[in-house]
Amino acid sequence: MTQPIAAQSPAHSQSTQSAVAERLAEIVGERHVLSRPSELLVYNSDGLPGYRRQPSLAVFPGTREETVAVVRLLANEGLPFVPRGAGTGLSGGALADDIVVIGLHRLKKIISLDVENRRATVEPGVVNLRLNKHVAPHGLLYAPDPSSEAACTIGGNVAENAGGPHCLKYGVTLNHVLALTVVLPNGEVVELGSKVGERNGYDLRGAFIGSEGCFGLALDITVKLTPKPQTVRTLLADFMSVDAAAHVTSAIIASGIVPAALEFMDGPTIRVVEDSIYAAGYPRDAEAILLIELDGLEAGVSADLEAVRRICINGGARNVKVARDDAERTKLWQGRKKAFGAMGRLAPHLIVQDAVIPRTRLPEILATIRNISEKYRVVVCNVFHAGDGNLHPNIAYSADDPDESERVHKAMTEIMQACIDAGGSITGEHGVGLDKMGYMEAIFSESSLNAMCELRGVFDPERRSNPGKVVPVHACKEWHAVSGGRLRMGTVSSTAPEPRPVEAEPSHPSAR
Amino acid sequence: MSTAAVVSAIKESGAAGTGLRIAGRSTWLDAGRPVRADGTLSLNDDNGVVSYVPGDLTLTVRAGTQLSEIERVTREHDQWLPLDPYGSSDGTIGATVATASAGPLASSFGLPRDLLLGLEFVNGRGEVVRGGGKVVKNVAGFDLSRLLTGSWGTLGVITEVTLRLYALPNTDRTFAIPLNGSEKEIATLVRAIVVSPLTPYALQLLNPQAARSLGLGEHSVCLIRFGGNDAVVRSQVNALSHIARLEEEESTIWTRLRQLDGGAHTTIRIVSMPLRFLATSARILADDIPGIYTCIDPHRGVLRIVVGADGKNGDGGAAAIGESIDFHEGGIGSSQVIFEKLPPEVWSAVSPSVVSDGLSQGVKRAFDPHNILNPGILGD
Numbered sequence: 001m002t003q004p005i006a007a008q009s010p011a012h013s014q015s016t017q018s019a020v021a022e023r024l025a026e027i028v029g030e031r032h033v034l035s036r037p038s039e040l041l042v043y044n045s046d047g048l049p050g051y052r053r054q055p056s057l058a059v060f061p062g063t064r065e066e067t068v069a070v071v072r073l074l075a076n077e078g079l080p081f082v083p084r085g086a087g088t089g090l091s092g093g094a095l096a097d098d099i100v101v102i103g104l105h106r107l108k109k110i111i112s113l114d115v116e117n118r119r120a121t122v123e124p125g126v127v128n129l130r131l132n133k134h135v136a137p138h139g140l141l142y143a144p145d146p147s148s149e150a151a152c153t154i155g156g157n158v159a160e161n162a163g164g165p166h167c168l169k170y171g172v173t174l175n176h177v178l179a180l181t182v183v184l185p186n187g188e189v190v191e192l193g194s195k196v197g198e199r200n201g202y203d204l205r206g207a208f209i210g211s212e213g214c215f216g217l218a219l220d221i222t223v224k225l226t227p228k229p230q231t232v233r234t235l236l237a238d239f240m241s242v243d244a245a246a247h248v249t250s251a252i253i254a255s256g257i258v259p260a261a262l263e264f265m266d267g268p269t270i271r272v273v274e275d276s277i278y279a280a281g282y283p284r285d286a287e288a289i290l291l292i293e294l295d296g297l298e299a300g301v302s303a304d305l306e307a308v309r310r311i312c313i314n315g316g317a318r319n320v321k322v323a324r325d326d327a328e329r330t331k332l333w334q335g336r337k338k339a340f341g342a343m344g345r346l347a348p349h350l351i352v353q354d355a356v357i358p359r360t361r362l363p364e365i366l367a368t369i370r371n372i373s374e375k376y377r378v379v380v381c382n383v384f385h386a387g388d389g390n391l392h393p394n395i396a397y398s399a400d401d402p403d404e405s406e407r408v409h410k411a412m413t414e415i416m417q418a419c420i421d422a423g424g425s426i427t428g429e430h431g432v433g434l435d436k437m438g439y440m441e442a443i444f445s446e447s448s449l450n451a452m453c454e455l456r457g458v459f460d461p462e463r464r465s466n467p468g469k470v471v472p473v474h475a476c477k478e479w480h481a482v483s484g485g486r487l488r489m490g491t492v493s494s495t496a497p498e499p500r501p502v503e504a505e506p507s508h509p510s511a512r
Numbered sequence: 513m514s515t516a517a518v519v520s521a522i523k524e525s526g527a528a529g530t531g532l533r534i535a536g537r538s539t540w541l542d543a544g545r546p547v548r549a550d551g552t553l554s555l556n557d558d559n560g561v562v563s564y565v566p567g568d569l570t571l572t573v574r575a576g577t578q579l580s581e582i583e584r585v586t587r588e589h590d591q592w593l594p595l596d597p598y599g600s601s602d603g604t605i606g607a608t609v610a611t612a613s614a615g616p617l618a619s620s621f622g623l624p625r626d627l628l629l630g631l632e633f634v635n636g637r638g639e640v641v642r643g644g645g646k647v648v649k650n651v652a653g654f655d656l657s658r659l660l661t662g663s664w665g666t667l668g669v670i671t672e673v674t675l676r677l678y679a680l681p682n683t684d685r686t687f688a689i690p691l692n693g694s695e696k697e698i699a700t701l702v703r704a705i706v707v708s709p710l711t712p713y714a715l716q717l718l719n720p721q722a723a724r725s726l727g728l729g730e731h732s733v734c735l736i737r738f739g740g741n742d743a744v745v746r747s748q749v750n751a752l753s754h755i756a757r758l759e760e761e762e763s764t765i766w767t768r769l770r771q772l773d774g775g776a777h778t779t780i781r782i783v784s785m786p787l788r789f790l791a792t793s794a795r796i797l798a799d800d801i802p803g804i805y806t807c808i809d810p811h812r813g814v815l816r817i818v819v820g821a822d823g824k825n826g827d828g829g830a831a832a833i834g835e836s837i838d839f840h841e842g843g844i845g846s847s848q849v850i851f852e853k854l855p856p857e858v859w860s861a862v863s864p865s866v867v868s869d870g871l872s873q874g875v876k877r878a879f880d881p882h883n884i885l886n887p888g889i890l891g892d
Contacts, residue, residue, distance in 0.1 A: 043887050117785040117813075161651045172649065174658065175626050185767060190871060196813060198623070198783045199848045200866035201890065202667070202875055203612075206658025230709055254567045256590070256679020295710060299746025307741075356647040360567035388649040389568075428649040438651070444653060447639040451879070452654040458874035471655065 005013075014137040017056060020077060020100075024059045024141035027069045032106070043101050046089040047148065048083040049349055050399070051434055055082070055096035058419055059241030062106045064123070064219045070102060071217065072187035080464040081185075085124065085156030088148040090352050091433025093160070093212050093469055104155050104217065111133055111220055118225040119178065119195060124155025124218045138227040143170035146429070147337045155218050161210030162236035163297075165261040165336070166293075169386040170226060172429065173207045179222040182208060182215070185465040195222050207455060212431050213466035215459035229295035231297040232260070233305050234323040237312040238286035242266055242370070242382075243258055245288035248315035249386040252292070253359050255311060257304050262387030263291040263336050266366075270382040273335045276294075276342035282334025286318070290386065291336055339383045346396035348377070351412055354417035354436075356428040360387040368418045378404075391419065417442075432470045440472060449475035513558035513576070515632065515640055515671045521553050522669065522884065523638040531547070531887040536576060536604030536666035543611070543853045544664055544889040545777075553669060555606050561585055562672060563646070570629060570646055572674040575606025582675075591677045594621035594713075598770045598779070598809075598816075606670045611852075612662030615770055616714035616737070619811040625661045627676050633660055633668035636880025641745045659875070665886040666867075667879040681739035684713070685749065686765055687758040691797065693733035701795035704755050705734065706790055706810045710748050713737040715811055716769065719797045722805035725821075726768055728761075732797040735765065772805050777855050778819035784847035786813035865891020 018035070027034045034040055035057050044054045061067040069122050083097035094101075107123035110131065114120070122131060128149040131142050145164035146152050152162070163172045170176075179193035193205030208215050239245040245264060252262060262276065265273070266465045267287040274284050282289055292308055294301045305322070312320045320495050325331040335342075343350050357365050366382065371392075373380040384392040393415055397408045416426060416439060426432070428438040440449060453476030456463065524650045525532045533549035536543060537556050566589040573582060579593075580601040586592050593620035597603065597613035609631065616625045622625065630644025633656075643656025660668055689705070691698045702717060714737040718726070723733040736752070739746045753757060773779055783867075789796075799806065805818040851863050867876060867890045876883070 002864065058805075114705060114785070116787045119785075132563075161655075163649060163651075167649070171622070172651075174655070175622065190869070194783070194848050196783045196785060196848050198781075198814075198850065200850050200863075201869075202661055202867060202872050203625060203658045204871055204875070206661070207655055207875075209658075210655050214654075227709075250567060253569065258678070295711065297744050297747060299747035300740050303741045303743040357650050358565060358568040358647055359572070360565055385649070389647055391513065391647050423646055423648050425645045425650040425652050427652050428647075429651055431651055432653065440653060444642065445640070448641045448643065448656070449653070451635065451639070451641040451643075451656060454877065454878040455654050455656065455659065458871060458878055 018490045019187070020079065021057055022058065022068060023073055027073065028059055028061050028066050032060040032062065035383040043084070043087070043096070043103070046087045046092060046094045048090045048092055048352060048435060050222065050351060051092040051095055053095035053097040056098045058101045058103055060103045060106050064107065065385065067102070067104070067107065067217065067219060068183050068189060071183050074464070075098060075185065075187045076363075078462070078464070080196040080467045083155075083159070083217045085153035085159070086127065086148070086151045088146075088152040089156065089160060089433065090107045090354065090430040091160075091427070091435040093431050093433030093466070094156075095434065097468070099134040099467070100189055102217065105326045107155075113138075115140065118227070119222055121230065122154050122264075123218055123220055124153060124158070126154050128154065128157065129151055133387045135225055136496045141228055142223055143167070143176055144173045147340060154221050158209055158218050158221055159211065159213045160429065160431040161386070163388075163390070165263050165385055167429075168262055168385065169258050169260045169295075174206060176211055176224045177205065177221060180205055180208060180223055182217065183219055185460040185462065189219070193222075197224070208459075210431070211456070211459070212433060212470050215425055215469055216465055229260070231298040231301045232293060232295040233301055234329045235290075235292045235294075235305070235308065235312070235320055236282070236323070236332055237292065237317040237320045238283045239288040239290075240286065241316070242366050243363050244316035245290055246366050246386075248290060248312055248317065249313055250360055250362055252308060253312050253387060255307065257294075257307060257386060259292050259308070259479045260295040261291070261293040262385070264382065264384050264386035265289050265291070265336065265339065266382040268379055269339055269383045272345060272381060273342045276338070276345055278335050278338035278342050280331050282335055283319070291332060299332065307350045336383070338421070339381075340394070343381060343394060343396050347398050349397055349399045351395045351397070351408060352430070353391065353393050353412060353415065353428045355391050355416055355424055357389045357391060357419050357422045357424035361422045362386065362389060365391070365418060365422055368417055372411050372414045372418070372487050376407040377412050378408050380411070385428070388428065389424070396437075434469060437470065437472055440470075441475065446475060447488050450477050453477070513553060515634065516560075518553065518555075518669050518671055519638045519640060522634055522636065522694065525551070525884045526638060526882050529882065529884070530810070530833050531884050534610070534669050534886050536607030537602060539600055540602055540607065540611075544886075545859045545891055546856050547889050548887045552769065555604060555671070557668070558671065558723040559604070567736070569677040569679070570648065570674060572646060572668075573605055574672055575670045576604050578602050578604055579608065586677055587680070592680050593627065593675055594678055595624065595627055596766060596770060598773050599772060601767065605673055606634045609661050609673055610663065610665050610670055616716050616766060616809065619809055620711070621678070625658050628657050628661055628673060629676055630670040630674040631657050631660060631670055633670045634850045634881055636885050641668065644674070648676055658750060666876060666888050666890055667885070669885065671679075681741070681745075683742050683745040684737070684739045684763060685745055686735065686737045686761045686763050687749070687752070688728050688765075689734040689736065689756045689758060689760050690729055690731050691734055695798055695886045698732065698797065701732065701756060702792060702793055702810065703801045705736070705752070708751070708755070710752060712748070713739040714766070715809065717793055717797060717808040717810065718769075719804075719806040720800045721802065722769075722772060722807060724785045725772060725805065725859060726765060732777055735761070735769070737766070769807070772821055772871040774821060774854065775819055776821040778817075779852040780846050781850040781852060782817070783850065784813045784815070786810060789813050789815060863891070867891060
């Protein structure tokens with residue numbers, strides 16, 4: 001974790017901080033600036049409870065102008081900051097370690113909706129579900145649907161390049177964002193991309209999406225909307241073995257049918273969900289279920305439905321049930337979407353992983369995960385986007401038990417390594433943040449990481465926006481060369497300590 | 513040619529301070545602004561499949577691999593890369609990604625940026641960089657793959673790409689719908705097709721010049737392609753036959769459409785809000801100037817203008833384009849005009865640079881500090 005000079009520089013005095021707070025309050029109003037440690041507690045974690053970092057200040061601009069003014073003030077002061085949406089992220093990406101957090105949840109205007117051209121322009125604090133409710137009466141939807149869609153924001157989606165179950169067919173955030181107005185960390189406002197979808201020159205919109213708050217803040221986002229499919233059919237197939245369900249997943253993908261979603265839940269997950277208020281009527285004795293959704297034109301969906309049902313039955317499914325109506329369909333999805341929440345029943349803490357593997361390797365990797373969980377005596381709940389090969393092995397545990405924490409941590413490291421060895425990626429949709437930074441060097445060469453640092457340097461030469469995330473500082477050549485001489489209060493220092501590798505990090509009692 | 517060879521070529525150029533023309537098969541070197549280069553770095557010989565696991569529906573190939581080769585390899589497994597850029601299918605995948613070139617299938621399968629999972633490139637300092645990966649979903653690190661796509665070789669020389677594949681549809685049928693009524697009748701018919709719930713793979717409206725050149729008669733024509741399982745294609749063809757007279761065409765018509773560009777001195781893409789083009793499409797199609805082909809993709813809001821493909825209008829080309837754009841400007845509003853190919857002398861007047869903004873300049877300096885990769889092709 002990159003430390004601001006705060007801890008080292010005598011210039012960073014309490015009075016300076018209160019002076020900054022006062023000037024921020026002049027911009028956004030006093031009640032939209034928090035500086036007392038007790039008030040800031042709420043902002044000391046995101047959706048991943050293994051990390052805690054306390055911001056020094058939190059500021060909540062209410063308009064685009066206020067946001068730009070806040071960023072300019074911080075630029076003039078040379079102060080680092082962390083942009084934050086709803087705080088539902090799962091990588092520790094929105095944590096501010098004794099620096100300013102800029103919360104964008106008050107920027108929640110749906111600026112425009114163009115039904116005929118299927119576009120909407122929204123402020124970054126607009127919640128996915130609200131956008132969907134807004135466009136639904138026009139027969140449209142916004143396709144990316146993270147499980148936190150009831151709370152997460154489009155701005156946060158952009159920062160993380162968020163996915164969701166239906167990204168299997170419809171693509172992730174990057175495929176749905178056409179244009180952005182961005183305030184760069186130096187306070188300059190730029191337009192990236194184009195509302196018509198293509199433009200001349202470099203794809204800076206593409207570079208910005210998924211930059212995890214390190215390139216600046218989006219002030220407005222123009223997204224592509226998707227016509228609601230004519231027909232949607234949801235199937236639930238249950239299996240008496242994880243292996244059979246994994247093979248069926250690979251077989252569906254290999255068949256060429258592109259389901260709208262293809263989700264996998266294993267026995268431990270099924271039982272946790274069924275014990276919770278989100279019980280969806282999944283068969284409790286099954287070792288795995290697949291939740292498969294097909295959509296499109298009626299004729300095509302019916303044909304694919306039959307094909308998928310056959311693949312499931314031939315692959316050993318015990319039952320294949322098709323949701324009869326919307327209510328039944330919603331219930332089946334509710335269990336899936338709330339599975340993370342339901343795991344709160346098992347133990348106070350949860351580690352969530354997000355690795356991606358080639359889809360043909362699924363049966364083998366799931367067997368490996370099982371072996372690893374037995375070896376370390378931990379219970380892994382697998383609930384994931386099987387169609388994309390995007391795994392979410394989760395382990396509920398108590399961080400107060402050092403022995404258990406140690407075992408959980410070792411198991412997760414081994415699981416990640418197995419996914420990397422299979423030719424996969426360390427994160428499919430949650431982002432690198434703090435959580436996976438230690439794995440970046442396992443999948444990218446020094447020169448690739450350096451190229452990422454350089455790209456960041458174009459958007460944020462002073463590295464003040466979300467410092468210490470995504471790419472380990474020591475991987476950035478140029479950053480070593482930067483003189484440590486020009487240090488002001490809170491300026492990110494090139495002499496800052498290197499991030500600790502993930503092995504020594506989170507999900508670990510000492511980190512809490 | 514290998515990545516190592518690209519590295520040494522770039523390092524040599526860097527040391528000598530000479531510009532390099534980056535090329536695939538050199539079939540489209542007249543596109544883009546004139547390049548100030550002393551030598552050519554061709555990726556043509558660096559081709560072939562690196563890895564292909566059909567069950568994963570992903571393919572990794574060297575940048576010099578021809579699109580036709582990708583088609584051949586994937587077809588053996590009933591799969592395809594649904595990317596059909598204009599021009600010859602002998603063009604390379606590296607050039608296609610570098611120029612972000614796409615064709616009619618983009619309306620349903622997306623642009624190169626949507627099909628690209630990862631790539632390897634060599635930057636202007638001769639460093640080998642990888643972005644993305646080989647799996648279908650990946651947010652690890654900043655997105656160098658999108659950055660390189662469409663950068664026309666100016667940020668790095670793409671040496672390898674990994675792509676998302678699709679299964680070939682069971683059924684793939686193409687129909688021509690003659691658009692030979694009055695402007696109003698054409699507008700009504702086109703609108704009925706476009707706003708219907710049909711989900712064609714591709715939909716193109718061609719002006720009479722283009723239609724004639726493809727042997728599709730003397731009038732404007734709507735080309736529409738349906739793919740998928742038998743049932744979904746049958747039901748759509750059936751529905752469409754109630755609103756229009758359909759003539760089935762061989763699927764090779766698309767290959768011929770892509771090659772209409774051959775020999776053209778000018779190609780321009782105007783991208784606009786789909787509905788804006790829909791409203792003016794009948795008028796645009798009526799614009800029957802010898803030597804000018806226009807194709808409209810009403811779903812994507814793309815109007816493509818090709819000038820001088822058949823040797824006609826060789827001299828008055830620039831003037832004719834000016835006329836075409838002026839003519840439509842009122843109707844298309846906030847569009848992006850993307851010039852692919854212009855007579856060399858016209859560039860500086862029409863579009864001197866598309867990378868003059870601060871961020872683009874910064875990106876260029878970071879990735880090619882000596883300005884040796886395709887210098888000038890996007891402007892300065």
